[in-house]
Amino acid sequence: MSDEPSRSALGGAQRWADYLDWIRAEMVSAVLALAYDDQRTSRVPSGWTPLELLHHVLHMEQRWFVWGFLAEPVADPWGDWSSPDAPEARWAVPSDVTAEELTARLEAVAVRTRGVLRDHALDATASTGGRFDDDPPTLEWICFHVLAEYARHAGHLDIVAEQSRD
Incomplete structure (x- = not known):
């Protein structure tokens, strides 16, 4: 686990960026530390895998941040879902996508968020x-929402990673 951002670091938008970077890095590290098969294996009743969570x-x-705050077009804003409009929709990742590819894509999104x-x-x-x-919403509201969602998912991932080690 990496160190939480410094208490004495800049506040405001920089603090949001620092915390988002920190929790994002924690999640990436947790997924990359898993064996390939464990990245693609569900250990929860809802059926998601660590790779799907990263996606x-x-x-x-x-x-x-991009589609919402900036209102910029995004090729497939719901690309993490098997079928966003279907009641039985679930997270999905194409079989040829790797954790390393998702990490690179997530870093590109992070660059946009920091901007x-x-x-x-x-x-x-x-x-x-x-x-x-x-x-x-305001940008600050979006920051709260995104950090809260990351925190929930990071906790889920911690449990799944622990189960993978047992």
């Missing part, structure tokens, strides 16, 4: 026309 968080972060946090005030409201048509 999900990269799409989730992109949905909120958003560097270039926009936390009280700025998300643009409309992408994910949001009306009542768009």
